Amino acid sequence: MDDDLDARLGFAPDYDAPIPYMQRTRDYYAAIGYTTPYRWAHHIDAPFAGLGKRLDKARVALITTAAPYQPGKGDQGPAAAYNGGAKFYAVYSGDTSATHDLRISHIGYDRTHTTATDSGTWFPLPALLRAVAAGRIGALTQRFHGAPTNRSHRVTIETDAPEILRRCQEDGADAAIVVPNCPVCHQTCSLVARHLEANGIPTVVMGCAKDIVEHAGVARFLFSDFPLGNSAGKPHDAASQAQTLELALRLLESAVGPRTTMQSPLQWAASADWKLDYLNVDRIPSDELQRRRAEFDRQKDLARPNRVEKAA
Numbered sequence: 001m002d003d004d005l006d007a008r009l010g011f012a013p014d015y016d017a018p019i020p021y022m023q024r025t026r027d028y029y030a031a032i033g034y035t036t037p038y039r040w041a042h043h044i045d046a047p048f049a050g051l052g053k054r055l056d057k058a059r060v061a062l063i064t065t066a067a068p069y070q071p072g073k074g075d076q077g078p079a080a081a082y083n084g085g086a087k088f089y090a091v092y093s094g095d096t097s098a099t100h101d102l103r104i105s106h107i108g109y110d111r112t113h114t115t116a117t118d119s120g121t122w123f124p125l126p127a128l129l130r131a132v133a134a135g136r137i138g139a140l141t142q143r144f145h146g147a148p149t150n151r152s153h154r155v156t157i158e159t160d161a162p163e164i165l166r167r168c169q170e171d172g173a174d175a176a177i178v179v180p181n182c183p184v185c186h187q188t189c190s191l192v193a194r195h196l197e198a199n200g201i202p203t204v205v206m207g208c209a210k211d212i213v214e215h216a217g218v219a220r221f222l223f224s225d226f227p228l229g230n231s232a233g234k235p236h237d238a239a240s241q242a243q244t245l246e247l248a249l250r251l252l253e254s255a256v257g258p259r260t261t262m263q264s265p266l267q268w269a270a271s272a273d274w275k276l277d278y279l280n281v282d283r284i285p286s287d288e289l290q291r292r293r294a295e296f297d298r299q300k301d302l303a304r305p306n307r308v309e310k311a312a
Contacts, residue, residue, distance in 0.1 A: 016272035018210040018225060021183045021279075028279040032293040041153050041187050043217035046258035047198035051175060055253055060137050061173035061201075062144040063164060063192060065185040066102035066123050068092070074302075076105040078116040084299035089150070091163045093143040096125060107149050107182035109229030113274045118235035122181050124206075127232065127245045136249065141171035147178075147192050149185045156188050161195035168201055175252055176203045177245075179231050183209055190216035197258075204252045206231045206244065210261070220255045222248040224264045227274060233266075240266060 006013075026037045051058065069076055073085045086106040094100050102123045104116060120126055125144060131137045145164050150156050168176060176196055180189035186209040193203040197219045204220040207213050208228050213221050224231060224244060233241030244264060251262045268274065277283060284292075 013272065015275055017275075018223070019275050019278060020211055021186075021209045022211050022215065024279040025183055027281050028284075031281045031284070032289050032296065038151070040212060041191060041216045043194070046217040046219055047194055048219045048255075048258035049197045049200050049202040051202045051253060053174060055137055055175075055249060056135055057138045058174035059139045059141055059172050060128065061141040061168045061171060061176040062096070062123075062125060062128060063147055063176055063178045063189065064102065064123050064144060065107065065147050065149050065179070065181050065188060066104050066119070067106050067146065068094070069101040069103050076103045079111070080105040080116075081111075082106075082108060082295075082299055083302075085302040085305075087149070088146065089148050091148065091160055091167070092146040093167055094146070096129075096140045096142060096144050100125065104181050104229055107185055109181050110227035110274075110278050112277050113227035113268075114229035115235050116229060120238075120241050121230040121232050121235045122179065124177070124179060124232040124241065124245055127241050128177070130242070131245060131249070136246075138174075141168070141173050143167065143171055147185075147188055149182065149188050151184055153187075153191065156191045157195070160188075161192045164192055165195055165199050165201070168196065169199075173201055176201055177248060177252075178203055178205045180205065180207045180209070180213075181229050181231060183212055183228070186212040187216055189213075190218050193218045202252060204248045206248050214259070214261065217259060219258045219260065220251045221261045222251050222264060223261055224266065226266075226268045228278070230268075234268070 022040050067088050074083050076086050083105040104122055145167055148160055178189045178193045180186040186207050189205055190213050193205050196203050205218050206222045208224055208226050208231050210223045233244040247264055
């Protein structure tokens with residue numbers, strides 16, 4: 001039998017491969033009634049800036065797509081449903097010397113397999129501070145920066161990425177760690193990383209959506225084959241988070257050219273069955289798809305005031 005032969009040869013199941021997020025999202029949105037497929041950002045070449053100084057002498061910036069907790073904007077905690085009201089549409093910054101409550105309820109992370117109970121899996125500021133204390137990194141910039149998860153390539157490229165660059169330059173960043181969460185986050189962060197690289201700031205993207213990041217084209221990419229929402233390591237597992245960051249730092253130091261992808265050796269679980277679930281229309285009943293379409297439209301309405309607020 002083929003299965004017996006695969007086992008004898010040590011082969012993994014065919015589905016135990018990086019999730020094809022671009023195809024999954026296209027199929028999913030078509031199934032709930034959006035017939036125009038989303039066009040993912042695609043580049044063949046990628047800008048590349050070399051690290052100009054030793055990492056233990058360098059000042060590193062952190063860029064995230066997580067959002068500050070906003071009381072009064074609905075449930076934003078673990079197990080919260082997608083919350084469009086908690087989205088942000090303008091770049092924000094926070095003090096890296098302070099403690100922050102950043103959450104991911106405003107984006108489409110893997111709510112089936114991600115607990116969302118440990119922000120260290122999506123916002124590695126504590127791990128970076130430990131790396132500074134250990135002398136692995138020279139310093140962090142005074143601020144970290146929040147990148148809006150924007151489906152508009154134009155807005156990300158022409159507005160948000162230049163603003164993040166301006167703030168990183170103002171902070172004297174020698175390099176940047178860029179951490180996405182949902183599928184669109186991975187595109188946003190890739191476009192931001194490209195802009196920083198083109199302007200002399202080396203970056204490494206730490207993410208879980210391999211196809212999206214490599215389609216966009218970045219200088220350095222640390223790929224963790226984990227559910228979305230865990231780009232910085234496993235929840236409540238300090239060793240996993242430290243190892244994930246260390247791999248990103250090594251990639252920042254060692255890459256000799258653009259489009260360098262390193263895959264973390266860490267495995268999410270003994271079984272790869274979790275990869276079959278995310279936005280898989282073959283596993284979602286038709287009545288549930290209809291409910292999700294209605295809920296998606298409702299969430300767009302909830303997010304609209306935030307867009308208007310930004311425009312004002």
